Amino acid sequence: LPAGLSQWFPAVEALDVSGTGLAEMGTELLSLPCLHTLLAKNNRLGGPGSLPKGLEQAPLARSLRVLNLSGNRFAEVPPALLQLRGLRSLSLGGNRLHGIPPDIQELHSLEFLYLGGNFITAIPPELAKLPSLRYLVLCDNKIQSIPPQLAQLHSLRSLSLHNNLLTYLPREILNLVHLEELSLRGNPLVVRFVRDLTYNPPSLQELAGRTVKTRNVPYAPSDLPESLVRYLSLASNCPNPKCGGVYFDSCVRQIKFVDFCGKYRLPLMHYLCSPECSSPFSSASQSSTSQSESDSEDEASVAAHRMQKVLLG
Amino acid sequence: MEQPVQTETWKAQSLEELVRILHQIFAEDKVSVEEVRRVTLWEAIEQNPNPLANTLYFRYTRNLVDNGNGKFNLMILCWGEGHGSSIHDHTDSHCFMKILQGNLKETLFEWPEKKGNGEMTKKSERVLRENQCAYINDSIGLHRVENISHTEPAVSLHLYSPPFDTCNTFDQRTGHKHKVTMTFYSQFGERTVC
Numbered sequence: 310l311p312a313g314l315s316q317w318f319p320a321v322e323a324l325d326v327s328g329t330g331l332a333e334m335g336t337e338l339l340s341l342p343c344l345h346t347l348l349a350k351n352n353r354l355g356g357p358g359s360l361p362k363g364l365e366q367a368p369l370a371r372s373l374r375v376l377n378l379s380g381n382r383f384a385e386v387p388p389a390l391l392q393l394r395g396l397r398s399l400s401l402g403g404n405r406l407h408g409i410p411p412d413i414q415e416l417h418s419l420e421f422l423y424l425g426g427n428f429i430t431a432i433p434p435e436l437a438k439l440p441s442l443r444y445l446v447l448c449d450n451k452i453q454s455i456p457p458q459l460a461q462l463h464s465l466r467s468l469s470l471h472n473n474l475l476t477y478l479p480r481e482i483l484n485l486v487h488l489e490e491l492s493l494r495g496n497p498l499v500v501r502f503v504r505d506l507t508y509n510p511p512s513l514q515e516l517a518g519r520t521v522k523t524r525n526v527p528y529a530p531s532d533l534p535e536s537l538v539r540y541l542s543l544a545s546n547c548p549n550p551k552c553g554g555v556y557f558d559s560c561v562r563q564i565k566f567v568d569f570c571g572k573y574r575l576p577l578m579h580y581l582c583s584p585e586c587s588s589p590f591s592s593a594s595q596s597s598t599s600q601s602e603s604d605s606e607d608e609a610s611v612a613a614h615r616m617q618k619v620l621l622g
Numbered sequence: 623m624e625q626p627v628q629t630e631t632w633k634a635q636s637l638e639e640l641v642r643i644l645h646q647i648f649a650e651d652k653v654s655v656e657e658v659r660r661v662t663l664w665e666a667i668e669q670n671p672n673p674l675a676n677t678l679y680f681r682y683t684r685n686l687v688d689n690g691n692g693k694f695n696l697m698i699l700c701w702g703e704g705h706g707s708s709i710h711d712h713t714d715s716h717c718f719m720k721i722l723q724g725n726l727k728e729t730l731f732e733w734p735e736k737k738g739n740g741e742m743t744k745k746s747e748r749v750l751r752e753n754q755c756a757y758i759n760d761s762i763g764l765h766r767v768e769n770i771s772h773t774e775p776a777v778s779l780h781l782y783s784p785p786f787d788t789c790n791t792f793d794q795r796t797g798h799k800h801k802v803t804m805t806f807y808s809q810f811g812e813r814t815v816c
Binding site for chain 2: 350351379380400402403423425426446448449469471492494498
């Protein structure tokens with residue numbers, strides 16, 4: 310960036326230095342008092358010094374709303390970036406990211422996050438702590454699973470997951486009530502009904518824990534070692550409404566198909582307390598032990614009008 | 623040396639002029655696909671001051687420019703980074719597509735078998751660059767169009783004749799088709815309220 314930038318153009322609000330071969334953006338950025346948009350696409354940024362030190366104290370940390378660093382060489386999200394607390398829109402598409410830092414949750418004003426075209430393998434559950442996130446793009450990565458916590462993104466309107474390595478989705482995804490668009494093509498999504506995956510029989514500790522919980526055996530912190538008190542607090546309820554059981558670590562992972570808004574069949578992962586338990590999505594007339602190969606029986610009550618665009622194929 | 627016989631090549635200098643030329647061509651009962659193909663377009667973006675204003679990220683917006691007195695639809699599509707369409711057919715119409723900005727990848731597919739239950743067959747794929755033009759109709763096959771860039775949005779100009787507002791989308795994994803109704807984000811410059 311040219312020296313004296315802030316002296317010559319103190320009122321600059323939008324700066325576009327895309328395609329200039331920039332390898333670092335220096336301290337000139339720190340003195341710009343009103344910058345709200347910074348576009349630095351297609352440069353050579355990514356090494357140390359890409360963003361200047363001292364960003365936390367600069368006016369930029371509060372004023373910047375839009376940052377586009379797509380088409381650069383970032384192998385990780387620079388920690389300095391997470392100081393830009395006012396950021397609403399961030400694009401790091403087409404870089405070399407292998408992961409997303411959990412501290413991404415610091416960007417609490419973020420509405421738009423573009424991370425397509427990287428090498429990301431996993432999504433940290435902390436991403437779900439962004440309360441205003443409306444558009445999330447994770448296409449063209451190497452993501453193998455979606456954390457169920459992502460369903461906490463209540464503002465999410467658009468989720469782009471195409472061209473990844475997903476075989477199923479967490480059933481919590483049905484809780485994203487404002488989701489209007491979902492792209493899933495180019496994933497090795499399970500197409501046919503998959504029988505129960507491995508089921509490790511519960512340990513004695515688990516069986517005891519289940520009994521304590523389901524029989525409401527009273528206990529006080531003074532009765533048990535702290536580790537067991539903690540263990541008992543982690544019980545998850547079996548989603549089968551007729552079961553009322555709980556499980557700790559030992560559960561059956563089962564892929565069942567859910568009819569998404571009456572049009573698309575999505576493979577969702579269910580966690581049940583035992584192989585005998587039936588899925589909450591089975592219709593009442595079905596026998597709980599029938600494990601039919603047909604995938605058209607399950608239906609979720611997801612309103613059709615909400616989902617305007619589900620791209621599966 | 624023999625000169626090949628030249629038929630008229632239309633050169634539109636603006637979007638308005640293009641619309642005028644198209645109206646002229648389509649006023650006849652018979653329209654030559656070749657003639658429409660040869661309509662070249664210069665500086666169309668000037669007439670649409672900010673096509674990117676209609677870009678919604680990873681949702682392409684369809685913006686109707688002209689409805690050709692019922693004979694054709696001319697529209698501008700704005701594609702956010704990473705966005706693609708589903709595989710679709712063209713309801714027995716002719717479709718011309720010209721890239722105004724950026725690049726779009728077109729993947730052609732064979733029609734699935736009647737009782738199709740397997741992965742659809744890719745015929746070919748190509749990347750269309752700025753100013754390139756593509757043509758498709760149902761006898762050629764089905765296609766998916768996508769903006770595979772993660773840094774640049776794309777803008778394309780589409781001409782469909784006769785106009786259609788429903789088509790079938792296809793699941794690449796199974797060949798199953800599903801009828802959809804297409805809507806416009808804006809018409810003649812005005813935002814369409816859904």
